[in-house]
Amino acid sequence: MLGARAGGVHPPPIPAGRSLALPMPQENLPELLRSCVLPGCALTAPPSPLSTKTELPAPYGPWMEIAHDLPRLITSHRLRSHVHQMPQLSARHLRGREELHLAHLVLSFITMGYLWQEGGSRSVTPPVLPQNLAVPFWEVSQALGLPPILSHADFVLANWRRKNPNGNLDTIISLPGAESLRGFILVTLLVEKAAVPGIKVGGCCRALWVFAHLESALRHPRGVLDPHMLACGWKDNPAMPGGLVYEGVSDEPLAYSGGSAAQSTVLHAFDELLGIRHSEESTAFLHRMRHYMPPPHRAFVEEIHRAPSLRQHVLSSGDARLCAAFNRCVSALADFRSYHITIVTKYIAVAAAKAKAGRAEPGDGPAAGKPPSALEAKGTGGSHIFSFLKSVRDTTREGLIRA
Numbered sequence: 575m576l577g578a579r580a581g582g583v584h585p586p587p588i589p590a591g592r593s594l595a596l597p598m599p600q601e602n603l604p605e606l607l608r609s610c611v612l613p614g615c616a617l618t619a620p621p622s623p624l625s626t627k628t629e630l631p632a633p634y635g636p637w638m639e640i641a642h643d644l645p646r647l648i649t650s651h652r653l654r655s656h657v658h659q660m661p662q663l664s665a666r667h668l669r670g671r672e673e674l675h676l677a678h679l680v681l682s683f684i685t686m687g688y689l690w691q692e693g694g695s696r697s698v699t700p701p702v703l704p705q706n707l708a709v710p711f712w713e714v715s716q717a718l719g720l721p722p723i724l725s726h727a728d729f730v731l732a733n734w735r736r737k738n739p740n741g742n743l744d745t746i747i748s749l750p751g752a753e754s755l756r757g758f759i760l761v762t763l764l765v766e767k768a769a770v771p772g773i774k775v776g777g778c779c780r781a782l783w784v785f786a787h788l789e790s791a792l793r794h795p796r797g798v799l800d801p802h803m804l805a806c807g808w809k810d811n812p813a814m815p816g817g818l819v820y821e822g823v824s825d826e827p828l829a830y831s832g833g834s835a836a837q838s839t840v841l842h843a844f845d846e847l848l849g850i851r852h853s854e855e856s857t858a859f860l861h862r863m864r865h866y867m868p869p870p871h872r873a874f875v876e877e878i879h880r881a882p883s884l885r886q887h888v889l890s891s892g893d894a895r896l897c898a899a900f901n902r903c904v905s906a907l908a909d910f911r912s913y914h915i916t917i918v919t920k921y922i923a924v925a926a927a928k929a930k931a932g933r934a935e936p937g938d939g940p941a942a943g944k945p946p947s948a949l950e951a952k953g954t955g956g957s958h959i960f961s962f963l964k965s966v967r968d969t970t971r972e973g974l975i976r977a
């Protein structure tokens with residue numbers, strides 16, 4: 575188990591009545607991200623990236639050029655024509671997992687931009703990904719055991735770099751609405767990092783504390799996250815009911831879900847470790863999301879599932895202090911989920927209000943000014959996202975050991 579830096583300062587304790595009484599840091603998020611040292615928290619470095627590379631070898635220059643220029647190409651509606659002119663490159667010159675992960679990141683962002691360049695529910699018609707993009711994206715995905723779509727592993731885990739040796743962080747690839755997106759990606763990354771020491775109650779509290787920064791990340795004045803770019807996949811999506819044809823790969827359309835932090839390994843690992851049992855419907859969705867994790871991450875979660883039950887061990891020990899420690903972990907996880915619901919509620923409410931008032935700002939993403947219908951509609955096999963999120967939070971609470 576990875577731990578926080580030895581001798582580091584512990585995060586402030588979460589007081590009773592926790593979730594909304596978070597010890598909110600005084601610093602603002604941009605400052606935090608600049609220093610990447612969270613005060614009161616032992617974190618001084620993010621987790622190991624899936625790739626420490628930020629550039630692909632020279633033959634892949636055409637991909638990198640487009641990827642680095644995505645915000646401008648999408649905003650000016652020129653991305654599709656640039657993709658059409660891209661040479662078809664084979665993935666076979668990519669060496670090792672790091673280059674493959676970086677290539678997956680680059681190709682998945684280009685794909686999302688290509689499909690949703692016009693924003694809203696207007697995907698390309700007919701929904702076909704051109705061969706020069708589809709074939710290498712497929713090859714890279716096959717080599718990594720990842721689906722050919724932007725997933726949490728690309729969006730967050732592979733998409734950060736240090737600006738300098740002091741640890742200043744930045745994203746590698748961005749989209750329109752860059753400042754807001756950057757905050758969102760890096761906060762999510764830090765939540766992941768904070769959760770790593772995990773099975774100790776401090777791990778989840780720390781994650782909760784870092785999570786509290788998300789609000790300020792999303793409040794950035796230039797900020798509008800474009801949910802279509804990030805969250806929309808081509809499974810259960812009314813804009814692409816049949817899925818997407820990967821030209822040169824398959825004549826039949828293929829369906830994949832969009833990126834979601836539900837694909838993050840950490841919460842799955844906590845659930846398995848603490849023996850949390852979600853409803854059948856929620857479990858089906860969450861287990862489906864495991865197929866969007868890098869295979870070693872998925873194997874890790876399954877390994878915890880197969881291990882002897884921690885809950886059973888605590889129960890049979892009859893040790894009151896052990897039970898109390900276990901319950902603090904479960905409560906911290908439930909609090910994390912409560913806080914997440916607050917954030918999602920605010921985000922959707924704010925985005926909808928902004929859309930209603932028609933207050934999209936120049937430089938916002940192409941879907942700016944439109945309600946986040948992608949978020950409202952997507953997700954959990956048709957049920958509304960909030961009933962899913964609340965159900966998952968409530969079943970977490972049911973994991974408490976009652977005296």
Ligand code: HEM
Nearest residue numbers: 762765788834835836841911918921949952953954959966
């Ligand atoms: C504006 C910010 C955010 C929004 C709008 C948002 C939205 C959502 C939505 C709609 C879902 C439902 C599943 C789906 O449809 O994909 C979800 C699930 C989830 N999100 Fe977020 N999310 C945000 C930030 C975060 C962050 C920073 C994390 C931290 C890692 C996170 C972690 C999760 C997890 C773990 C789930 C799965 C449900 C669970 O295990 O409780 N989210 N989110």
